[in-house]
Amino acid sequence: MKILVVDDSRVMRQIVIRTLRQSGYAGHDVVEAENGLQAVEMVATEKPDLVLSDWNMPEMSGIDALARLRASGSQVPFGFVTSEGSEEMRARAAAAGALFLIAKPFTPELFDEALSAVLPRA
Amino acid sequence: MKVHLPVAKEVRDLLSDLLGKSVSIEPAAPLAPGPKRPATIGVYVDDSLRIAALICFDLPLSAYAGAAIGLVPPKTAEDAVAQGTLPEVLRENLHEVLNIAVGLFNSTPGADHLRLHAMHPAGEPTPRDVLVHALTLGRRTDMRVDVPNYGAGVISVVQTF
Numbered sequence: 423m424k425i426l427v428v429d430d431s432r433v434m435r436q437i438v439i440r441t442l443r444q445s446g447y448a449g450h451d452v453v454e455a456e457n458g459l460q461a462v463e464m465v466a467t468e469k470p471d472l473v474l475s476d477w478n479m480p481e482m483s484g485i486d487a488l489a490r491l492r493a494s495g496s497q498v499p500f501g502f503v504t505s506e507g508s509e510e511m512r513a514r515a516a517a518a519g520a521l522f523l524i525a526k527p528f529t530p531e532l533f534d535e536a537l538s539a540v541l542p543r544a
Numbered sequence: 545m546k547v548h549l550p551v552a553k554e555v556r557d558l559l560s561d562l563l564g565k566s567v568s569i570e571p572a573a574p575l576a577p578g579p580k581r582p583a584t585i586g587v588y589v590d591d592s593l594r595i596a597a598l599i600c601f602d603l604p605l606s607a608y609a610g611a612a613i614g615l616v617p618p619k620t621a622e623d624a625v626a627q628g629t630l631p632e633v634l635r636e637n638l639h640e641v642l643n644i645a646v647g648l649f650n651s652t653p654g655a656d657h658l659r660l661h662a663m664h665p666a667g668e669p670t671p672r673d674v675l676v677h678a679l680t681l682g683r684r685t686d687m688r689v690d691v692p693n694y695g696a697g698v699i700s701v702v703q704t705f
Contacts, residue, residue, distance in 0.1 A: 527561035
């Protein structure tokens with residue numbers, strides 16, 4: 423399985439990848455994008471099985487990237503990992519077709535809870 | 545206009561989760577940033593772009609938190625403290641710490657929604673108006689934070705109106 427991690431912060435991409443490992447999802451291929459625009463392009467070229475994306479990013483936000491993916495017919499499983507987890511944002515994420523929203527800071531347990539339905543342990 | 549001023553436990557829990565280490569916290573004297581006491585200041589604005597709150601990290605905590613979040617060796621943080629300025633990697637990491645720390649304000653139902661507007665890193669000149677806000681007494685909380693394996697420093701959360 424291949425996971426696309428999208429965040430404009432390098433350290434946050436590292437932390438997401440580390441937390442994937444800590445929550446029992448080591449061994450999957452991980453590719454990285456720095457913003458929503460790059461993520462949309464990489465979904466086409468890399469064909470990931472899951473996208474874990476930040477919300478606020480330069481160039482294109484995570485929610486805009488998700489909208490563009492769905493508009494283009496892509497049904498790639500998509501979840502947010504973001505510093506804002508208000509009910510309003512969770513509702514917007516779900517309406518746009520996201521599977522889950524994990525608020526930062528997160529724990530390996532939170533990751534496992536969100537990912538266990540979509541990703542096999544490697 | 546209802547900015548949530550976080551209590552010590554909220555700060556401890558957020559930093560512990562974020563840095564992946566059990567940080568300890570105790571009350572501290574108010575942090576007064578200035579030429580002799582360099583500090584990183586994160587400026588948070590509300591939806592009308594008004595400055596609503598600041599989070600200040602003194603130089604040691606800037607270096608230790610910026611290093612701990614990215615598993616940067618403690619030596620890099622110690623060198624930064626000795627030199628009085630933060631290398632690029634610690635600045636970038638600390639920006640993410642301050643970005644996520646917005647949860648301290650936003651996780652309370654009914655509180656004003658804030659976002660990180662700017663970060664002024666320790667060792668660089670701080671705009672005068674930001675410095676004046678940082679020196680405000682009153683609605684603020686000052687804590688000494690000990691980051692295991694790195695060291696201790698002071699964090700101040702200041703409400704600006």
